[in-house]
Amino acid sequence: MSDPYVHGYTTREARRLGDQAGTLAELLHEGTRYPAGAKVLEAGCGVGSQTRFLVEGSPEARFTCLDISSESLAQAEAQAAERGWENLEFVRGDLYDAPFAPASFDHLFVCFVLEHLTRPVEALAGLMRLVKPGGSVTVIEGDHGSCYFHPDGALARRAWQCLIDAQAALGGDSLIGRRLYPLMVQAGAEQVRVGPRAVYCDDSRPAWVEGFVRRTIIPMVEGVREAALAEGMMSPEEWAEGIAQLHQTATAQGSFLYTFFKGVGVAPAA
Amino acid sequence: MSDPYVHGYTTREARRLGDQAGTLAELLHEGTRYPAGAKVLEAGCGVGSQTRFLVEGSPEARFTCLDISSESLAQAEAQAAERGWENLEFVRGDLYDAPFAPASFDHLFVCFVLEHLTRPVEALAGLMRLVKPGGSVTVIEGDHGSCYFHPDGALARRAWQCLIDAQAALGGDSLIGRRLYPLMVQAGAEQVRVGPRAVYCDDSRPAWVEGFVRRTIIPMVEGVREAALAEGMMSPEEWAEGIAQLHQTATAQGSFLYTFFKGVGVAPAA
Numbered sequence: 001m002s003d004p005y006v007h008g009y010t011t012r013e014a015r016r017l018g019d020q021a022g023t024l025a026e027l028l029h030e031g032t033r034y035p036a037g038a039k040v041l042e043a044g045c046g047v048g049s050q051t052r053f054l055v056e057g058s059p060e061a062r063f064t065c066l067d068i069s070s071e072s073l074a075q076a077e078a079q080a081a082e083r084g085w086e087n088l089e090f091v092r093g094d095l096y097d098a099p100f101a102p103a104s105f106d107h108l109f110v111c112f113v114l115e116h117l118t119r120p121v122e123a124l125a126g127l128m129r130l131v132k133p134g135g136s137v138t139v140i141e142g143d144h145g146s147c148y149f150h151p152d153g154a155l156a157r158r159a160w161q162c163l164i165d166a167q168a169a170l171g172g173d174s175l176i177g178r179r180l181y182p183l184m185v186q187a188g189a190e191q192v193r194v195g196p197r198a199v200y201c202d203d204s205r206p207a208w209v210e211g212f213v214r215r216t217i218i219p220m221v222e223g224v225r226e227a228a229l230a231e232g233m234m235s236p237e238e239w240a241e242g243i244a245q246l247h248q249t250a251t252a253q254g255s256f257l258y259t260f261f262k263g264v265g266v267a268p269a270a
Numbered sequence: 271m272s273d274p275y276v277h278g279y280t281t282r283e284a285r286r287l288g289d290q291a292g293t294l295a296e297l298l299h300e301g302t303r304y305p306a307g308a309k310v311l312e313a314g315c316g317v318g319s320q321t322r323f324l325v326e327g328s329p330e331a332r333f334t335c336l337d338i339s340s341e342s343l344a345q346a347e348a349q350a351a352e353r354g355w356e357n358l359e360f361v362r363g364d365l366y367d368a369p370f371a372p373a374s375f376d377h378l379f380v381c382f383v384l385e386h387l388t389r390p391v392e393a394l395a396g397l398m399r400l401v402k403p404g405g406s407v408t409v410i411e412g413d414h415g416s417c418y419f420h421p422d423g424a425l426a427r428r429a430w431q432c433l434i435d436a437q438a439a440l441g442g443d444s445l446i447g448r449r450l451y452p453l454m455v456q457a458g459a460e461q462v463r464v465g466p467r468a469v470y471c472d473d474s475r476p477a478w479v480e481g482f483v484r485r486t487i488i489p490m491v492e493g494v495r496e497a498a499l500a501e502g503m504m505s506p507e508e509w510a511e512g513i514a515q516l517h518q519t520a521t522a523q524g525s526f527l528y529t530f531f532k533g534v535g536v537a538p539a540a
Binding site for chain 1: 413415416418419420422445448449451452455462463464465466468470472473474522523524525527529
């Protein structure tokens with residue numbers, strides 16, 4: 001049974017995810033390498049935003065990319081065809097009931113997926129059963145409660161809170177990063193280590209300010225504008241001022257922080 | 271003119287600061303090394319909690335440790351005597367009007383000080399004039415708004431907010447970390463680079479859970495209990511539950527995050 005997806009499936013959203021991954025790839029994927037011939041399941045590949053970096057990091061591994069959305073898979077497949085990758089296969093299926101036999105894979109990779117699920121522990125436990133005992137399990141998630149900025153505008157904070165509330169309304173948990181460790185342990189992963197990976201933007205890091213604050217964060221918040229206004233969470237004027245305040249964090253006097261969490265563990269014996 | 275100091279000057283506080291530095295030293299002081307003979311001003315040394323790590327990291331540099339409090343200086347001097355350090359001198363004086371000639375020092379080090387000041391830009395600009403042009407300027411601060419945890423108890427959050435409000439009531443800014451970059455630039459520092467240094471605690475890092483959450487953070491919050499209750503910010507029952515919730519973040523199912531900021535720049539030409 002699948003869960004709704006807060007960001008929707010628009011073309012703009014696909015571009016946003018591409019932008020996000022493009023600026024974050026080094027931060028998020030550092031340390032993730034799979035050997036030649038290893039069978040890796042990427043669960044919830046979406047349009048392939050992370051797939052790209054998986055393949056570039058481990059060009060001789062074999063990836064199986066699972067997603068519930070045919071439309072997203074079509075985009076992910078188009079990307080693979082365009083780049084001439086031959087070590088990928090794409091499978092449509094539900095994370096909670098994936099169409100694979102137990103222990104079919106050597107490793108599992110899950111990125112920006114569990115935050116959207118109502119039962120992330122159950123989902124991860126099920127996915128880990130598809131991995132051979134001793135195989136690695138890598139999970140990357142954000143935490144929207146890790147976000148803060150300067151100047152610390154009250155309306156910017158409220159607009160950001162709308163994003164958190166919109167995801168919660170769909171049954172997800174955008175504050176999942178901070179609980180990734182207990183979640184992975186509860187799902188049965190062994191030898192779990194979780195580390196924060198902080199994005200910090202100030203005027204001395206213009207590429208991060210542009211790529212992360214202006215092209216990732218602000219468009220992501222703008223994506224819930226209509227829902228927030230429809231729910232009466234903010235007035236149109238308050239919303240406009242909140243977005244203007246977010247833009248101030250991207251000026252020479254501003255700063256912006258957001259932390260991702262990367263967890264790595266080992267799949268347990270069956 | 272000096273500012274009041276939110277943590278007070280109690281024996282317990284001195285021990286807490288010692289504990290804090292003990293577990294954080296590697297995280298905070300990594301990269302700070304001064305050559306033999308270099309004259310370093312530590313402005314706002316307090317009881318010498320950070321002095322200890324400065325001297326251990328740069329045993330052949332010469333440190334001048336400035337503080338407004340005779341009592342704190344006496345403790346810092348006692349520590350130096352006990353450890354047999356001979357490359358330190360202690361001077362009582364006001365950060366805003368320090369008793370040194372311009373360009374008296376090769377380097378400046380300021381840790382956990384600016385957050386307590388009403389005019390941090392002015393203070394830092396004045397201290398930088400005591401440094402020779404081209405000398406390094408290192409500033410370390412926390413940011414209490416960077417703190418979040420799991421479980422995310424509402425009363426724990428409120429108790430934490432009491433700490434932020436107590437510092438603000440004294441004219442300080444415990445959210446200073448996120449604005450360290452623009453602050454250092456405004457004070458005149460050149461080539462400024464600021465980096466977040468995150469403390470992340472979960473059950474796989476028991477030394478951090480014990481040293482940071484149980485022995486640093488919770489005692490620090492408990493330190494403002496009486497002020498918070500006197501102001502009616504929380505009831506005694508709410509306070510007790512808030513502290514209990516903070517202790518839950520230090521269990522196997524919990525996690526705790528806090529981010530420090532370290533900025534390094536260069537003193538400008540006079």
